[in-house]
Amino acid sequence: MGNGYKLTTYHEPAPVAMKVVTIGVTKFATRSLGMVNDIPISAWVYPENRLDGFNDYAVATDVMSYFIDNIGPYAYAKLANMQAKTQWGGLENAGTIAYFENSVTGNKEVEGLIAHEIAHQWFGNSATEKSWNHVWLSEGFATYFTILYLESVYGNERRKKELKTDKKEIIDYYKINPSPIIDLSIKDPMKVLSKNTYEKAGWVLNMLRHKLGDEVFWNGIRQYYKTYANSNVLTEDFRTVMENVSGENLESFFNQWLFIEGHPVVKWNWKYKNEKIKISIEQIQDHHTFNFPLEIGVFYGETMKTETLQIDSKSEKLDISTDKKPDKILLDPESWLLFEEN
Numbered sequence: 429m430g431n432g433y434k435l436t437t438y439h440e441p442a443p444v445a446m447k448v449v450t451i452g453v454t455k456f457a458t459r460s461l462g463m464v465n466d467i468p469i470s471a472w473v474y475p476e477n478r479l480d481g482f483n484d485y486a487v488a489t490d491v492m493s494y495f496i497d498n499i500g501p502y503a504y505a506k507l508a509n510m511q512a513k514t515q516w517g518g519l520e521n522a523g524t525i526a527y528f529e530n531s532v533t534g535n536k537e538v539e540g541l542i543a544h545e546i547a548h549q550w551f552g553n554s555a556t557e558k559s560w561n562h563v564w565l566s567e568g569f570a571t572y573f574t575i576l577y578l579e580s581v582y583g584n585e586r587r588k589k590e591l592k593t594d595k596k597e598i599i600d601y602y603k604i605n606p607s608p609i610i611d612l613s614i615k616d617p618m619k620v621l622s623k624n625t626y627e628k629a630g631w632v633l634n635m636l637r638h639k640l641g642d643e644v645f646w647n648g649i650r651q652y653y654k655t656y657a658n659s660n661v662l663t664e665d666f667r668t669v670m671e672n673v674s675g676e677n678l679e680s681f682f683n684q685w686l687f688i689e690g691h692p693v694v695k696w697n698w699k700y701k702n703e704k705i706k707i708s709i710e711q712i713q714d715h716h717t718f719n720f721p722l723e724i725g726v727f728y729g730e731t732m733k734t735e736t737l738q739i740d741s742k743s744e745k746l747d748i749s750t751d752k753k754p755d756k757i758l759l760d761p762e763s764w765l766l767f768e769e770n
């Protein structure tokens with residue numbers, strides 16, 4: 429400019445929510461990690477972390493491919509993965525993700541974090557919640573789409589492992605903070621981030637997927653993203669899309685899992701009599717009776733047979749006919765239901 433200053437103009441063609449606008453300024457080392465569907469993916473790390481950082485962030489290309497293939501087109505001009513001073517583990521700024529400084533170790537320890545922040549480019553950045561009370565549309569989605577990505581790479585056992593860890597945290601959190609995922613009593617946006625809006629909301633998507641089946645679930649997700657990309661959205665908009673795609677009324681599902689606090693706390697036992705497995709199940713929480721399908725794993729040695737029972741009342745007695753006494757019975761062996769065994 430003739431005065432010793434240099435003017436740089438950045439242009440991002442997609443609309444960007446102000447909460448996810450960022451500029452990173454320091455001395456960086458940078459490398460291209462590759463192109464995915466014509467989107468340049470890059471790593472930006474401190475020069476002294478150059479080799480480890482490029483290695484740690486390289487998985488971003490696999491994550492991008494997975495989400496583009498399964499959800500829909502990426503909204504922004506590029507994806508930069510940046511080592512940064514952030515008070516969070518990561519911050520999903522549109523097109524330029526900030527990861528905490530010690531995310532660089534050289535051991536690829538932050539694959540889950542990278543998947544979470546990249547998932548936000550679709551959910552939270554492009555399709556953005558219209559109200560902070562609906563932030564689960566951002567954080568619950570990023571949480572569950574990380575699990576979906578990890579499941580696609582490492583298999584179903586990894587999904588179960590992640591959900592098991594999350595379930596424990598959800599139950600512990602509920603004991604101290606009995607509140608629903610969409611808690612309209614929260615007025616301070618700094619208070620909407622919690623185990624409810626991350627982990628429990630992720631679990632809700634897991635249950636929705638199971639309720640609809642994989643094909644309908646994914647069709648619904650693609651339709652939802654197509655409809656609300658680069659736009660604002662509320663929970664009822666998401667519900668409407670999923671109802672239209674599935675042909676199912678999801679009102680009670682959304683209501684009990686998102687607007688009502690807690691989860692089923694189940695007390696149960698079984699016995700074998702007259703060629704029947706007799707199962708007695710009681711929901712012992714007082715505030716609400718949940719409706720849900722409950723999978724029961726019936727074990728003969730190592731072989732498991734799954735039966736699904738619909739639970740619609742506080743206490744139910746159910747019979748499963750079988751000519752042999754099972755060795756073991758497990759509730760929800762495949763981790764499709766958020767509940768607590770008493």
Ligand SMILES: [Zn+2]
Pocket residue numbers: 520544548566567570
């Ligand atoms: Zn997040």
